[in-house]
Amino acid sequence: MTGPVRLAVLCGSAATPSSTERLLRRAAAHAESLGARVDFFAGERLRLPLYGTPGAASDSAVLDLVTSVAAADGLLVGSPCYHGSVSGLLKNAFDHLEELRDRSAPYLDGRAVGCLVVGQGAQGPANALRALRDIVHALRGWPTPLGVTVDGPPLRAPADCELEVRLELVARQVVAFAEARRAVTGGVGRDVAAVSRSA
Template sequence: MNKPLVVGIGGTIGGLSSTERALRIALEAAGEQGFCTRLFGGDALARLPLYDPKATSRTDEEQAFVAAVRQASAVIIASPGYHGSISGVVKNALDLLEETARDAERPYLADVPVGLIATAYGWQATGSTIAALRSIVHALRGWPTPFAAAINSQVTKFDDEGGASDAAVVEQLRLVGRQVARFAPLVVHDAAALA
């Protein structure tokens, strides 16, 4: 890999969701800025076992996820708003980043720009979900980008071609992708060196 990486984390179990479609739009915009992108969508997140802090080994899926985040110059996290907060599968993936706690070069998401996206069937949960994501990113020492996309999926519908019924929403998602690319260090991280 000779280009810096943006990792996308988000989606739901059970097929391609509005959340994952939104995340794909943001990642595409980051890719247009010269970054490689890697998506950990709903299917990938569903394969991560519940995080066990006392486990002495990790599955191949867990190892691949942690290695990708270690290599990332930026991250975009997208979550559906479930009962006013982030979904369990997204939180489980973020909990797995505890594996990076003792990394000498960059523990957790230290100094990494992180774009945020929340989707919900109504406006109320979008705001509280973004707030929860910001709090988690701060706890992981990351830098939430100034703009976060809050999408009411009751109003905005995504299509199979990578677009949405509201052009303003597409532009907001693209802005998330452009901001993480703009703020990301233009370096390629070596996962082995970070471990």
């Protein structure tokens, strides 16, 4: 498999721009600086029909998401912390990945996923990060060793060097794992033509 590493980025905040989106865009920029190609889902691109709604699987926005995730070598995923867990918007997007169950690499199989959560306080974001990592595991993905939590609005000052280092590291882990997996498998398992957009 040749060409740049491809990452799907999912932002689980209904607001745009949001603290979560700004955080993810910084991480995505680090991934791009490492040569990755990024497909960013935020705002309207992630406002999908409720999973299970008749006809939802053929909705163009759902097909766009599912096709991008199926073709991705890795993911960056972020959510605001809502009552100690991930947002319903993000959970609904994950539920739509059920469309990938019968693929050669079902769900997020074998792909690294960098997880990021923004919230107030220490306990809520930590709980939400744990929930996000559990969802990624359930979808057969590999959460990166580093997960990022932020207490309050991120990147309020350019001098927030510690946070920037963490964002760069999680992006580097996703890209490095994707490159290593490609080297071993030759890209086998990445289903570029997973879903027909004309379905």
